[in-house]
Amino acid sequence: MKQTEPDFWVLEYVTITKDPRTDLVVAIGGTDKAADILQRTGGFLSAPGPRGDYHRLPHGLPVEQQRRKATAASHALLAAGHSVHLDPTLNMLVAPDGEREAALRYLAGLAERAAAATTSSEVAEVLTEVAAPVHGLLPLAREVVVRAWIAASDFQGAAPTGEPDPIARLGSTATSMSEAARAILHARNHAARPAQRSATTSPPPSRAQPAKSRRR
Incomplete structure (x- = not known):
């Protein structure tokens, strides 16, 4: 019996991320309903792409404004029942010092490992x-x-003459x-390197003396 593939709703998945080459925040995927939410709640603009239309935020937005709009759009999409992947760097709800605190914990963990x-x-x-x-x-x-x-x-x-x-x-x-x-x-x-045990040196074995010939 031939097994049929399940019907995934792939087109309803939405990915919101930041393009590293242009620094634009883009949204890829989704239905017409998702496009309407992106435009209304996040201020995304529809644009033609090489693989179909996509959405992006306007050029020249400050980073914090990009994050705020991307976060608002992602939560509106989630509330409407869409599956969304939001780039963690755009998520306003992530603690700003989270990475720094993780790095500090990592360093403290190394110190503890060395001590133990x-x-x-x-x-x-x-x-x-x-x-x-x-x-x-x-x-x-x-x-x-x-x-x-x-x-x-x-x-x-340059520093003043005579000063470092x-x-x-x-x-x-x-x-x-x-x-x-x-x-x-x-x-x-x-x-x-594996620890080498110091071997106790023993004196070299003495050579056996030749037996003296008996006198006749």
Whole structure:
């Protein structure tokens, strides 16, 4: 017996997200009823696209206004019975410090793991989180310092003659952070090695003396 596929209401699914290339907030999918809700409650505009019409917010809206309109539209759609995916970065109901608090909890958790470590391999795991070349905390923090240094160099003029330039020192600070990451990785590699027991040295076996020949 041939099994028939279920009838999904795919066209009623609505996705509200932000296009990374244009920074426009777009809504894709939905029925004519959903389009009416998007236009009335969120101020979305209908626009032709390569795969059919879609909706977007007007150009040039501030970020907070984009979030407010997207959140209002998504909740109106949900109340009308539509299935909606709202980009978390557009959700006004998400706590603004949620990501920062999660990062602080993560750092506190690493400190607790280091303090509670019972083996050198557990210490190595924590150090890996700190200094891993791509996604380690220290290399990521260094990237922030480098970008801030480049941006501040464009905004700030040169320091007065004879005075140290604090902005220029950000470059050497980034270099120091790279060296610190390498030192931590070296310590991590050392901690990851299995502990070697110190073997007690025993004196080498003495050579057997040849038996003396009997006198006749």
